Amino acid sequence: MVAGDGAGPQATVLAEDAGWPLFAEPSSGAFARPGATKVSLNAIPAYRLLLDTPVAQHISRVITFGRPTLSRPVTALLNRPDVEVIHVARPGEAGPPRVHQRLEGRVDASETCVHPDWLRIWQHAGAAAEQILDSAGSDSAGVKPSHAQQLSPLRVAELAVQACRAEDAMVVAASNAVRDLDLVAHRLPPGVPVWANRGLAGIDGTIGTAIGVAVGMRRRTRVLAGDLAFLHDVGSLSVPQMERAAVPAVQIIVLNDDGGGIFELLEPAGQVPGFGRDTFERFFGTPHGNGIGALCAGFAVPHVVVRDEDGLRAQLARPPAGVSVVEVGLDRRFRRRQAARLQGAVRTRLRAQA
Template sequence: MSLSTFNRRWAAVILQALHHNGVRHVCIAPGSRSTPLTLAATQTSGFVFHTHFDERGLGHLALGLAKASGTPVAVIVTSGTAVANIYPAVIEAGLTGEKLVVLTADRPPELINCGANQAIVQPGIYGAHPAATLNLPRPTESIPARWLASAIDSEMGVLRHGALHINCPFAEPLYGEMDDTGLTWQQALGNWWQGEKPWQVYTASGGITQQPDWHSWRQKKGVVIAGRMTAQEGERVANWASTLGWPLISDVQSHTGQPLPHADLWLANPGALQVLEQARIVVQFGASLTSKRLLQWQASGHQDNWWLVDPLPGRLDPGHHRGRRIQATVEAWLDLHPAHKQVGWAEALRAYVQQAAVAVEKEIPASGEAGLAKSLPRLLPEKGQLFIGNSLSVRLVDALAQLPCGYPVYGNRGASGIDGLVATLAGVSRATCRPTLAVLGDLSALYDLNSLALLRASPAPVALVVVNNNGGQIFSLLPTPAEVRSEFYAMPQNVDFRHAAALFGLPYIAPQSLEELAGCLKQCWSGPAVATVIELKVPEAEGAAMLQKLVARASQQ
């Protein structure tokens, strides 16, 4: 009996079962213990392969692929700390709903807790963050292949959101020529190998129903909040709110076109808050709100009827409102809850929105970090997409820009970390093949510098704009002690990304103004499918200071 052959036959069932359950992208890191999975994947037709030497980046590459494609994506890693490096992507997927299938090769049980090399306790390593875990036994012919196929089907059939962790122990030898070992075991699955359906098909139960009192509520004064949604959902919510005549307060990830832009500014105005207090009901679609002022209003808890519609499980409401938590897709809920044409009741808000828009136009110069955020809509590629980093970048765009309705916007706003942003960008680009503008801070880019290697294979033009304000200037928005802010919070690195681009063979541009940046981007969009690193050096605290100034002014008007 050839153990290496049977390891591969066992792994082949796993990979084929994943393919039957919709996996098309497979991300593979180098490793020896994962050899059965890697070789089985390469022998399974219908997969697109992605590789990376850095497991942390690989996990976020998979996250970006899943985010933009809407399909489950598999990740194959070897044993030991390689497994731990996938953890941040598993956490993010759990919070934002992307389906990741993490296949972690493992040592067999007799090599655990005995001092064996590269052997750690892997079952349960991701804690409560995966949606499901499957700890497979050591490959053996005493377990029928139909059990293995149905075990995968069982977990994939009920996976709606988040990661599935499948731990796969393999004993040595891992290498060798294939022979007839386990062939009869494998062939017991018959024509399943040539088909497209899972061995066992799982049907989701339940469904949503119409709120019985919706007819009454839709005739009252309401407010709509739009959080993270798809582009199609954002357009529908915008039309729905407009028909109802309810004010729509939109997040940068909402794709609604932000009909009441600059909410992070005008929500600081007491007069605007008084108008909103007239609302009898708030309907929120999607979670992960960015605006600090919107989050403060949400946390105020004045509304006794707060409905939150989101397909993800969990409460998703940091304000802990009295109301209804409805787990459903936005489109399914809208289908059952049509809008009733009404005259808008909160027209008084328009004056506060206009004041904020005038302040943005007059006060923000055509330069710097705030100027970039304000100008972002005119810099977007036609039929393209936007990827926004975390920390200060996304807050400035949310407060100062008005993005087009339905224009795709991506980001990692679940845990809102700065790890893996370049890799996630690469995954989004590969999944969509659309020209992509990305805006990241310098520390975010540094944190994921290895993943610049993933941008060397871009299917469409990518412009990675690194806004270099020399450190984590998000802390300038917080009451951090001024005397230690630079050393212990912002941590300026005084780096030049020219060298990082050269290290990975990527084109590099350093525009000296926003107008020059606009010209550079036009060249990117009309040029070949390459990724360009564009470093925009800006005054260190200017962006944060400008946002603070505009919020303070709005609060006094």
């Protein structure tokens, strides 16, 4: 089962009752049954990394809930000619572009049948991927950033997740922030609402959304955002003075890699004949050199730069009241290699186990 944005716990209940592996996107709200204190065992950790391994070749049918638009591997799975897609829709909801059957209302798991080992195989694969993710921090899989970059973006997401308590909320910007969170979101305490403006996957409006979530839900809120997403909505730092007391802590973690890091993962950042790095930088990377700290100062928003894990942990442990910014400097040139190494390590491990 693929639970996309807004799927809700109905997806979890069905996956558990039917014994299906559950691929839950960070903003699916489908990590646990209603009232559960633990994440569902059906939710497969780092599922995205498993879709390029032998275990995924055995998938013949996918049940979708919500709006799964987040990652290329999931989109590719839903477009595979040998895969049947059944969408469980809310009224008026279209579902993914290629759907073989559309169901509405309550779906009963009692008449479904699946090989009893199917879930266990995926849980096993998910556990292997998690081990590799964990070892990414200690470099045994060779995916730790070089000394020039003390923190990897994945580690930042992981530490932000670790810092969340059950009564917090999380908001993630489009682009890499939500995709990094996708690999570690199952470690959030169940019940932490995760908001991601999916829409047309726009990077706009992230800060305003976070302030709205914090005020509306009365929850301390963590935000993960790239520098361009931050800059796009920087005006939302201007909270009217007489409203400030009503804003719970909104801690914005800006992953500043001076431009669009996600484009490092796309084809133009690879070896394209006649397409040099300068051209890539001008049209895709779009470095800006803007000072995040100076902008924050203009809005009287507290701002700190952290350079290592201890520094980030310390900031995450005590967010100040109101809106604040923690800036983490990253080098986006590492993105491509890190992603390839992580995927490669998972593929190699699972091939060896197959």
